[in-house]
Amino acid sequence: MEIKTVIVDDEPLALEEMDFLLKELSDVRVVGRARNGLEAVDVVKKTGPDLLLLDIQMPGMDGFGVLKQILKKGRAPHVVFVTAFDEYAIKAFEFNAVDYLLKPVEKRRLAQALEKARRVLAGSGDRDRDREGGGDGRLERLLATLERKLEPPRKLTIKVGGRYMLIDAREIIYATVEEGAIVVVTDSLAGSSNCRTLDELQQTLPGDLFWRAHRSHIVNINRVREVLPMFKRTYYLKMADPKAAELPVSRAQISRLKELFRF
Incomplete structure (x- = not known):
């Protein structure tokens, strides 16, 4: 058969x-x-x-x-x-x-x-x-x-200083790895996630909204402000956070980048 x-x-x-x-x-x-x-x-x-x-x-x-x-x-x-x-x-x-x-x-x-x-x-x-x-x-x-x-949890716990803040997953602009910790950035705060890895964090986020653009970060595709072409056909994403962070896109994700933003 x-x-x-x-x-x-x-x-x-x-x-x-x-x-x-x-x-x-x-x-x-x-x-x-x-x-x-x-x-x-x-x-x-x-x-x-x-x-x-x-x-x-x-x-x-x-x-x-x-x-x-x-x-x-x-x-x-x-x-x-x-x-x-x-x-x-x-x-x-x-x-x-x-x-x-x-x-x-x-x-x-x-x-x-x-x-x-x-x-x-x-x-x-x-x-x-x-x-x-x-x-x-x-x-x-x-x-x-x-x-x-x-179903992703409605709230995520983020540690900011000595306080534990509860945020809606959709508030996240991006998450990245800094000195072994998972750092989550929103419009109003940046703090450490209680997730041990980006893979673990990604599993709690809506799959239609968040994209693993690089092994070191996850981005909210609705909060990408600009796609920046760089040398040798590489790209960075300028995010819509208060510091306008610029995050690299891995070469393996460039085709997905072009599909998402249609260029």
Whole structure:
């Protein structure tokens, strides 16, 4: 049985790597690729895949938004998530019998996920595929569970001097690493996050609003004031904070930069 597969990931290198790994599997045929949520919905509609390898954290429409749009169409493929979420979130995937892959994706783990997909597809058949939401409602239950468990907290704790301030996540202009600490900057304050790493902080922020522009910082895309071209096709972001911070964009994120700001 051939497994028609669509890959969705906003990172070009991750997309290429997944495509390369899948081509080594004789019964898997990649029928479409997408680098953002809108493309993903369109590609799924056009190709009708059996399997969707779906990144969760993407600017604009994230993986959850993709699922919502697909469910509205009344016909959904089976889903394997590609995610950087923590163990607490992973339990939600396991509970709903949908597989997941942690980044960076290992060849062995991908093979296991595809074997599980084969078993699920062999047991579902066309009857389940034609019913709304992937047959037995697995996708609806998955989405409901994830939205409950993974909803970003309304408030984040920031230490400023000897005080602990509570801020709304959307107030953050950017977060960066300074001397091993995660520093969060808003219009009115700059303080240390209680998160240990930028990865941990990113998991608490709305995926449609915050972008990991560099390994050392996360930016609020609505608070970028200017894109500054630099030498050798590199770029800096001038932020809309009181000090007008200028933050570098990593070379790996330049294509995403151009997609986000359309230049």
